[in-house]
Amino acid sequence: MSKEPQAIYLKDYKKPSFAIREVNLTFELFEEYTIVTNVMKFLKLDNVQELRLHAEELELLEVFLDDVALDQESYTIDEESLSVKNVAESFTLKIVNKIYPHKNTELEGLYKSGDIFCTQCEPEGFRRITPYLDRPDVMSVFTTTVIADKEKYPILLSNGNKHQCHENFDGRHGVTWHDPHPKPSYLFALVAGDLGSVSDEFTTMSGNKVALNIYVDKGNESKCSHAMRSLKEAMRWDEETYGREYDLDIYNIVAVDSFNMGAMENKGLNIFNSAYVLANTDTATDANFMGIESVIAHEYFHNWTGNRITCRDWFQLTLKEGLTVFRDQSFSADMNSREVQRIEDVKGLRERQFVEDASPTRHPIQPKSYISMNNFYTSTVYEKGAEVIRMMHTLLGEEKYRAAMDLYFNTFDGEAVTTGDFVWAMEQAGGIDLKQFQLWYHQSGTPRLIVDEKFENGVYTLMLTQKILDDVDGSKQAPMYYPLKMALINQDGALALEKMLIVSKEKESFSFDGFAFKPVLSINRDFSAPIIIEQQESDYAFLMKYDTNSFTQYEATQNFAIETLESMMQGSKIDEAFVEAYGYLLDLDIDLSYKALLLELPSISTLMQRQEVIDCQIIYSAHEDLAKHLADVFQEKLLQIYKENHNPDSDAIDAKSIAQRAIKNRVLKLLSASETKEIALIAKEQYDNSITMTDRVTALDVLEHTDEPLAEEAFKDFYNKYKDNTLVMNKYFGLLSSSLRDDILHRVKTLQNDEVYDDKVPNLVRSLVGTFARNHKHFHAKDGEGYKFVADKIVEIDKINPQMASGLCSTFKIYDKMNKENQKLMKRELMRVISTQGLSKNSFEIIDKILKEQ
Structure with a gap:
């Protein structure tokens, strides 16, 4: 890069020199451009003579100060700002500028997603729409008028309540929206399109009726019922749990395909990635339904924790x-x-x-x-x-x-x-x-807590040592303060003591008396603190059987599996004590969703985190061997669990049905480790006969790893059935790019040429390229071709969408923990990317931090 981007520092924060009391915006939308008229009422807050507004990639047409047109000597404009000289204590500034939404591939500011105009202004997108004090501590009351072709864009939306409709005789129309609540510019939103909608209403705890609307591409209205139900549940929950009720007459949600984030909480007009709105059992998995419920709620809750404050x-x-x-x-x-x-x-x-x-x-x-x-x-x-x-x-x-x-x-x-x-x-x-x-x-980094125990004369002593790593810059960091929930369990499995400790010193101890025999420690129950426990000794098998806390029972299972796998990675045989304990879990009569989690082996990523020097091939080999051993030893029991919970004719999304699908798909994936024809045929039958996307996706994943001809047949059928549904095709690309087969990189490269794939759609990039970059076996291949492919994509996508490109850069962040051979290959590609002329500051910052670690 010709000029290294400059950092912004918290210590340099200064209060704004101006307040903006009112903003009146008019958008005239045309196919090739948009004219924005911005009228702002300013109040000077300190003794400055010049107003500097943020402005990026704008074509300035006119500037008026208190209704007087300014000549070019009265203001200056550069790549990042518009400055107006000699302003009074209070004044009105009117700016007219032109922007080109159809050319905006970065998806920041005003852009087009298909045939829909929409915005994304957080954090600094508003400055790409019109000059403004684009910072979150400048809050103003916005009134917005949107004008467009009535036939192409019958739906015109912005923040707040609908104030007025305007009809013209030349085929164009307009709507004015008014938001009475002061907000920063990052919460501004605009949408225009020919959209279908689903409507409902909610009555708040004080009796106000709120109109609820979800806008989607026409034909997708039937996929909105879960999102609407989730919204109403969130509104009710926030009233009951936090005493917060909604504060406008209308709440609008719009779903678009091209969106860098999951969703955005703009006041009264939330814009969502369509993946977090659209769902039915034919196209969405149970995880998708849960994700929609969560994200819908998240954006609604922002109304008070983000918007009002x-x-x-x-x-x-x-x-x-x-x-x-x-x-x-x-x-x-x-x-x-x-x-x-x-x-x-x-x-x-x-x-x-x-x-x-x-x-x-x-x-x-x-x-x-x-x-x-x-x-x-x-x-x-x-x-x-x-x-x-x-x-x-x-x-x-x-x-x-x-x-x-x-x-x-x-x-x-x-x-x-x-x-x-x-x-x-x-x-x-x-x-x-x-x-x-x-x-x-x-402070940065994950705190570690070293746990030692002592038992003498009926007294149990817990000795704790905090281990806090230095900051990235090498500076020392202090001991942390946090709650630590713990329990002591007697040898007969009875709970002897349950307590919350406060950890605050580098070293401290806690003693408890009255024990005939040494109790078993259950520590960090409910994961009360986000720390890493380093325990000198623990009876994981005992805790798997007797712990009354669901999280620490799960933790014991994971830790015993990790211990077993790490021994295997060092050449040891499989620990049959773990196998026996795992068999105990299979017989537990507990919630099936929870049981499905207990039966899950630690992820490859979890094992990688624990290695001082990472070699993915060794990790994969141990993981596959343990899974195959469990599948072989418990085949009969696993098949029994599968058959008891397999109900191919059900597409219900109640708790029981979701739990049954969770457990039967968990055991099917484990059984697939045996790579037998019998399991492949069961998976193919599940794919052919089940009516939920959850079952189909699991079956495809199993087939991909067990039987190539059956997998090819099923994937072809899946493609033909869903190729016109982008959300489902995200699953298709994700499944194929996560495959462990040897030819996966060639396949991923080929899939880029598929008519469905488009580098300009973030969801598709995430599903194909992003998923491959998390396919540790092939991304970290010893020939370096995985690194080269992703590096090429970073350079290519950075020119289109820097935010997406920087996300791909982050897949290299384990560089400093890789073995020397892989480090060398990674560094070669990172140096190539950071040397690219015109690389965005988004990508530069991530790669620069990675390389500076060495």
Whole structure:
């Protein structure tokens, strides 16, 4: 690159010099361009003479200051800003500019997704629409008029309540929307298209009726019922749990195919990736249904935790995202199985965030600096941020936590605030000092806790040592403060003691007396703190059998499997004690969804995280050998479980049906490790006869790994049936690119030429290229071809959509833990990418951090 991008630092934050009291926007939409007229009422807040507005990739037409047209000597414009000289204490600025949405492949600002105009303004997309103080601490009341061809764009939407409709005689029409709640520009939204819709209504706890609308491509209306039901459940839950009710007359959701994120919480007009709205049992898996429920709720909950109270600056992003993830996780736990939800949340944290914490891209949940803000929409900010909120909830208890949230809402409603303001509310209402706890906001990496035990004269002593790694810059980090739930279980399996400890020192011990025999420790119950436990000794088989906490029972199962696999990786035989304990799980009479999780072997990613130097081939070999051994030993029992729960004629999505599909598909995948014709035929029969996408996808996955001719036949049938459905084709590309077959890279390259595939659609890129980059066996192949392919795609996609490209860059973040041979191959490709002329700051920042670690 000709010029290295510059970082922005939290320490350099300064309050805005201007307030914008009102914004009146007019959009005149045409096929080849859009004219934006922006009228803003400003108030000067300090003694400055020049107004500098953010502006990127805009064609400026006119500028008026208090109705006087300005000549080019009165303002200056460059690649990033528009500056107006000699402004008064208060004034009105009118700007007219032209933009080209149909050329906008970055999907930031105003762009077209198919035939739909839509926007994405978080974090810094509004400056690509019109010049503005595009920062979250500038909040204003917006009125927006959208004008377009009436036949092509009969639906015209923006934030707030519908204020007025306008009819013209030349085939064009307009609608004016008014949002009475001040908001920052990142929450602005606009949609125009010829859309179908599904409508309902919700009556709030104070009796206000809210019109609910979900807009989709025509023909997809029948796939919206689950999303609508989820929305109403979320609205009801937020009233009952947090006392928060909706504050506009209308709530609109729009689903589009081309979207960089999952969804966006724009005030009153949420824009969603269609993957998180559209679902029926023929096209969506059970996991898709659960994901839709979660994301619909997440964006709705943002109305209070993100919109009504927003971030002062982007370094505070976890203020809204960590809190709202915690809220949507809690909602999902109340709607479904609490124990399954908690385990799934922790699995996601470990698969994504723990990997990030162990990489050169690690950062605190409140970063100190960034080059591209898009790169900080990370698992750390979101999911680790949610764990930090959860720990405060644990420390305070439900009653005090609710009082603290009420204080937070009542004190800061309508303001742009900091994480410190949130912690203040927790301290005030909770009666607790959280000064040391706030290190969770400022320190990076996953804390480790070394656990030792001593038992003498009936006294059990637990000795704990915190192990805190240095920060990325080499600076020392302090011991953390967190709740640690633990229990002691007697040798007969009876629960002897259950307690929440507070860990705050580098070394400390806790003693408990009155025991005839040494009890068995169950530690970090419910995953009360997002830490890594290093336990000197543990009776995993005992905990698998007797632990009363669902999370630590699951944890014991995973840890015993990990211990077994790591011994195998070092040349040892399979530990038959684990095999015996696994067999015990098969006979448990428990919730089937939870049982399906217990029977899951640790992921390849989990095993990779634990290696000082990673060699994927050894990990895969051990994993496959253990799975095959379990499948062979327990074949009869596994087949019995499959047959008892296989109901091909059912497509119900109630808890029992979902649980039955979960357990029968778990045992089918395990049985497939034996690679027998019998299992392949069972999978083919499931594919042919089942009526749910959940069953079809599992059957395809099993066939792909057991029987090539049957797999080819089934995949061909699947393609022909669903090739016109982009959401289902995402599953098709994902299944094929995750295959462990030797020819997978050639197949992925070939699939890029499929008529369904399009590099400009983020979901398709994620499903094909992104999935391949997580296919550790082939991405990390010793010939380096996997690295070369993904690096080529980064360079190619960076020119189209830098946000997507930087996401692919992150797949290289385990570079520093790879073996020397793979490191050399990775470095060659990373150096090639970072040397590319015109590389975006999004991709540059990620690769630069990875390479600087060495």
